[in-house]
Amino acid sequence: MPIAFADRLANVETSAIRELFKLLGKPGIISFAGGFPDSAMFDVEGIREASERVLREEPGAALQYGATEGYQPLREQLSAFMAAKGALDVAPEGLIVTTGSQQALDLLGKTLISPGDKVIVEGPTFLATIQCFRLYGAQLISAPIDGQGVQTDRLEQLIVEHHPKFVYLIPTFGNPSGATLSLERRRKVLELAVKYQTVVVEDDPYGDLYFGEAPPPSLLALSREVPGSREWLVHCGSLSKVLSPGLRVGWMIAPAALLAKATMCKQFSDAHTSTFAQATAARYLQAGRMPATLARVRQVYAERAQAMGDALRQGLGDAIGFVQPQGGLFVWARLTDAGGKVADGNVLAQRAIDKGVAFVPGAPFFCAEPDHATLRLSFATADVDKIREGVARLAQAVQA
Incomplete structure (x- = not known):
């Protein structure tokens, strides 16, 4: 007799990205599929110094069980880190440390979503968010975006129509879209939160990865300009994209009542995020190495983003359309069907693997009405050099 699994698992599927990675064992393949930072960018020396200092100065605290809310020195450092980005009034007690920002999303699912609740997300949005919220029984509503992020007029219509439990946004260099919400729309989102008493979740793992001019202030930083909006705002942050995913250090800033419920649920899940990882991150931030690390990462990623944009324009021409990214990790593109070339991302993905290059088709990033031409x-x-070669292979796959 087969194992009887929980009904909630019927609402989710295995990640399309995870399935794609099974195909990447082919020797010599160039992958544009991953959503992770380059391990060559990790400040190994700085992390080593931080961890050694932790073991030398406070081994008992770093290797022991810790508070579910987080290691207090790290909460203090994260408070200062957020203040440097304009969120001046985040007290250490106003945030909890999570095991990556992914856990923050899971805690939101546990604390806010009952089966059948409606949640508005961007179309497209982070694939793991779709899976996580569906696991808790959410009915997901897709809000359209453009180059300036979510279309706030349409978002307001959807809020009025669906009365969502909350709205989930990645306002800065979104995954997968790369779009950045304009300053005007950011204010509008906060005003909508107050007007309709709707929780807005700001997921911000990429905001520090800008290539030129800094993006607009986060919703969290802007909230002090919109009276009452802080009561309806949740902010999720992470060190994964800027320091190291392996540390699994993220955080959630939210109204006190929600933080209390999230802390309770976290206690059931993992008791606390690794105290050793937290202590290492705290020492790293305290050492003041982050600005130099960010400057280096921004420069390298900016060069690579420009190289990819140039190669796509040169190699694929009018067969593909995209907006040149100004930050983050991704180019979000759309096949145009120009000249009768392939216009389905799933079809192109299979051809591309055969040519020795991989990417992620865009359809799985939509909770409804997927655009199959996207990637x-x-x-x-x-x-x-690998980017140029990979895009050349992609061009061959488009022509095939």
Whole structure:
């Protein structure tokens, strides 16, 4: 007799990205599929110094069980880190440390979503968010976006129509879209939260990865300009894209009542995020190495993003359309069907694997009405020469 699994698992499927990675064992393949940073960018020396200092100065605390809310020195460092980005009034007690920002999303599912609740997400949005919220029984509503992020007029219509439990956004260099919400729309989102008393979740793992001019202030930083909006705002942050995913250090800033419920649920899940990882991250931030690390990462990713944009324009021409990214890790593109060339991302993905290059088709990033002509390309983990060669192979696949 087969194992009887929980009914909630009927609402989710295995990640399309995870399935794609099974095909990447082919020797010599160039991958634009991953959504992770380049391990060559990790400040190994700085992390080593931080961890050694932790073991030398406070081994008992770093290797022991810790508070579910987080290691207090790290909460203090994260408070200062957020203040440097304009969120001046985040007290250490106003945030909890999570095991990556992914856990923050899971805690939101546990604390806010009952089966059948409606949640508005961007179309497209982070694939793991779709899976996570569906696991808890959410009915997901797709809000359209453009080059300036979510279309706030349409978002307001959807809020009025569906009365969602909350709205989930990645306002800055979104995954997969790369779009950045304009300053005007950011204010509008906060005003909508107050007007309709709707929780807005700001997921911000990429906001520090800008290539030129800094993006607009986060919703969290802007909230002090919109009275009452802080009561309806949740902010999720992470060190994964800027320091190291392996540390699994993220955080959630939210109203006190929600933080209390999230802390309770976290206690059931993992008791606390690794105290050793937290202590290492705290020492790293305290050492003041982050600005130099960010400057280096921004420069390298900016060069790679430009190389990918140039190669796509040169190699694929009018067969593909995209907006040149100004930050983050991704190019979000759309096949145009120009000249009768392939216009389905899934079809192109299979052809591309045969040519020795991989990317992620865009359809799985939509919770409804997927655009099958879209695709996500990550420039983060390939150097400029590999990017040029990979796009050349992609061009061959488009022509095939």
